[in-house]
Amino acid sequence: MSVSLRSLSKRFGSHAALSEVSLEIETGSFFVILGPSGCGKSTLLRLIAGLETQDGGEIDIDGRRVAGAGFHVPPEDRDVGVVFQSYALWPHMSVEGNVAFPVESARLSARERKSRVERSLETVGLDGFARRKPASLSGGQRQRVALARCLAQAAGTVLMDEPLANLDPHLRQTMEEELAEFHRKTGATTLYITHDQREAMALADRIAILWEGRVLQADRPEHLYRRPASERVARFIGRAAIWDGMLDGVSGANGTRRAEVRCGPFRFAAECAGSVDQGPARIVLRPEDVEIATEPHAVNARVESAVYRGGFWDAALAVEGMATPLVAHVRQRLTPGETVPVSLASGWVLPIG
Ligand SMILES: Nc1ncnc2c1ncn2[C@@H]1O[C@H](COP(=O)(O)OP(=O)(O)OP(=O)(O)O)[C@@H](O)[C@H]1O
Ligand SMILES: [Mg+2]
16 A cells, blocks of 8 residues: 655644655555654654644545545554554563454454464464463564564554664564565555664665654665765765865766766766756765775875774775865775875765755
8 A cells, every 4th residue: 555645744832743744655665764863753653553643734545535634534444554662562461462452353253363363473483472471572572473463454554663673683683584574475565664774774665864854855775875865864874975076077867977076186977966067066975985096096095093894994084185084995904094095986966955
């Protein structure tokens, strides 16, 4: 099912939790909302689920209006499954009881209900745990109960609010794989909330960056990283040096446009959007753009720091005259204080405005 949000706004007293949020979430996609704490992620999810009412804007689920001016379809009539930020399991109920809970109200035979619960527990690898109480489970297992409960509902749209936030890194990785699998199996349109960009990149078809209640950019993960629409997105996603430069010429068609860039002592070609023209510009330089060079016109940089990350050194390379150091991933050992020749292979020219 598709989810469509148009100019959605929500205030709490004088605080604007969401301002004019518009998003199109395609049927069957895995859509991630990424943003720092307090930016409005849970509020957005609660609006879509029908647990809050908006102050302005509209929500359509599968082409059907579920929220608009003076109009509100209750949560149980939206065909939306939710995995909450805290798993929200009933402590007095068994695992089985928790998973069966949302199915109870559905018009199903006792047998069909039982088989749905069993299948859901099997899917998350908890078939032997039906009679246990949540208190006797690990964090990861509790998380899986919450997922099974969502699965049992067989909802067309699934909303997940930071479901992995409380897990240790190793378990997170395993659960990420399970979530991707869960999505493949159910085919449900998934709206997934996180403040962890690594997790967002790993799971998403598309990511919307939410910042102080507004969407900064909604795009494919690799576009957010390679072609950020603003300096704020460039700084929020991944690491980069952002330098002032001069564009001497711009060529190519939309999508493959390239600019001839001068940045301090460097000359190189960078990618740019259709709106970019000659003149002064801000250039985003990712670690992939920075190469240790042997060519005669390479520029000397001083190693400020170098940290081994397994397989490569993560280095800050200072270039004379440039305000901030380049961030580089280098395969050879570097020692702080030494000088290395550097060239720039590419970059991204930030769109104006
Ligand atoms: N019921 C409420 N009453 C008043 N203010 C609220 C309420 N719910 C949320 N807020 C405020 O709205 C803003 C957005 O809250 P929200 O829970 O959506 O953030 P979030 O992005 O989910 O953050 P986190 O990553 O910490 O979970 C916050 O400033 C929060 O304090
Ligand atoms: Mg939240």
